[in-house]
Amino acid sequence: FSLLADSQLLCKYQTQMRNNVLFYNSPVGYKELQCQQSSQCMTRFTDSGPVISDAFEHNLKDAIVAIAYVSPSKGYIESMIDIAFANSINDVVQIAQKYKGQPRVFVVQDDSKAYQIVAGNSMPDNESVLVSPDKAIIAKNPPFIFEMRQADMCIAGSEFVENPSPALQRVMVFNNTGRLSSLYHELSRYSEMQYKDIEKILYSDTYPDTREYLVIINNLLDKMPITSAKLAKVYFGDWDLTMKSSQVAPTLFSAIIAALIQETFADELPYAVDDIVRHYIIFEPEFLRLLKEDKSLYFDDVTTLEKTESRDMIFDRAFLHALKFFNYTIGPHIDDWKWGKVHNAIINHLNSDSLVKNVMGKNKAIAFDGCNTTVYRSLWGQTNFMVDTATVCCFYMDKTVHKASVSTGITSNSASHYYSEFIAKDSFKDINLSKRNELFLIQPLKEAQKQ
Structure with missing residues (x-):
């Protein structure tokens, strides 16, 4: 849930x-x-x-x-595609009126105002808010609420926006400034952009904000007279800041940051520290500020009254705890601590009714590139970095070009209809918008290949 x-x-x-x-x-x-x-x-x-x-x-x-x-229905995906090509606010309203599904909020803007449209199915008038499960999806004619908001620039369908307006903040879970920074980093490489450049950006796994962390981490590692600290510096020195599954540096970096947060807040917030580690990207800019300033009382362990701990002491403990975790789970050799060894997922296939298929196509862990704040995003839902949510489809379009790419990482089980070894994850193909309700992102890959 x-x-x-x-x-x-x-x-x-x-x-x-x-x-x-x-x-x-x-x-x-x-x-x-x-x-x-x-x-x-x-x-x-x-x-x-x-x-x-x-x-x-x-x-x-x-x-x-x-x-x-x-979960989101395909009707919502269809409406978002149509809205992207709307010529006016009136067109957006008409598209929203046609949407049938769970209530959604569309935030759009024209030259003068920002608007919020609430569209979707509603409960029957005679039903209370608390409904029985067999009536929960009952719907009638899809209503919509059309409200004007202040005249600020708004962007719909995004979790990262530069200086979002209050109208947009109301419908955003949080503003992922780290991912916004990753996008700006990729855009800065191009003075003019071609379609192939867009495809590269959509699958970018570079995490540029690690530079600021590494300045602090490398200085603290210099103070540790142990071999593993010197070895970690070597990996960080050779790191190109990409979160690739084949690299060791992303594993060390993520583990150090997670352990550092754990050690920093475990004494003051013992009941909330696991959630803080899991969702640290929400307050990540503030945590980086605390590390830079090195003045926060959070670095002191309140359980040790006879002495006052510093950031450096907390880092020493965090680094050793991070190494201990992988030493037990992967092995003693740091060369084996590749990001894909921990940042992976076992995806259940759909053909689970056959024992033969289960045995022949036994699921195995799929390694993923990226992290929470890269443009190509993969999220971990637990403190052990296993993937909880991953990007499986990217698409871009304008008036004449409509292309999409489906990841091969849907499942590694050859017995499943959702298995394919022939489509590269960054292989973009043309899609037919007139058949958007049949987009191959919601179809088994084998069926998509036949079309």
Whole structure:
């Protein structure tokens, strides 16, 4: 479950206690609640999602409320493509009116004003906000709300914007300034841009902001009289700042930063430090500022009252802990600590009904380039750097050219319809916008190759 999902649904279930076990009334009958214990609390789950009503002090006596999410539909992708070629705000409004799916917010602007359009299906008028799962997707005519906002420049469909206006900030989860910096770094290489240059930028895995970190890290490594510190400096010295799966430097850098954040905040914020490490890109610019200034009280360990720790002492511990993790998980040789060894994912294939196919096409880990802040993005959802979300399709278009590229990393299982070894991840092919509802980004690759 992810709070960053396309949209959320609140589902209300009636409950019954049977032999001191709580059951909820699912669409297929009463089922026992699932439980998951973490270091902080016990979370209860339904088939729809976690029980959000447990978070409130005053709970329902004979019912629970679960929160579910709905992933983006192809209708939203189609509407975004159409809006990109709209000639006026009126055209955008008409496109938004045709959209059928979970409620979405479109932010657009013309020469004078910025607009926000809320479009999508709604619940029937006689339904409450808390609906049963079998009625949650019921829709009627798609309404839309058309509201004028202040006259600021707005960009839709992006998580990184330079100086976003309040109208855009309202619909942004956060502003990924690191990824914006990576994009500017790539754009600065070109005085004039061709289509091939756009393709290179879309698959760029360069992380230029590491330069500022490396100045600090290398200075601190110079103070450590151990061989592994000198070896780390060698890898950083040869690094071209790309987050490629075949390189060791990205692994060392990511592990050092994660361990440094862990050591810095673990004593002050013990219950939140795991989430801070997982989502550090949200406050990454502020953390870099703290490292540069070296004046923050966060660097002091509040559990050791007899002495005051500094940034340098925290770094020493973080570096050793980072090495220890990979020493146990990969092995003692740093040459083997390639980014793809930890930044990977095992993707389940769709043909899981056949035991023979499962055995013959057993899933294996797929290594990914990039990171959270590169233009070609791959996100890790855990503290062990395993990929949680990855870019599997890139496309660009203008009035005459419409091209898309599908990654081969959908699955490594040859028994799956979503397996292909013939399309390179940066191989762009023409797409037919008149058949945008059949875009091969939502089709099995084998079917796409036949077209």
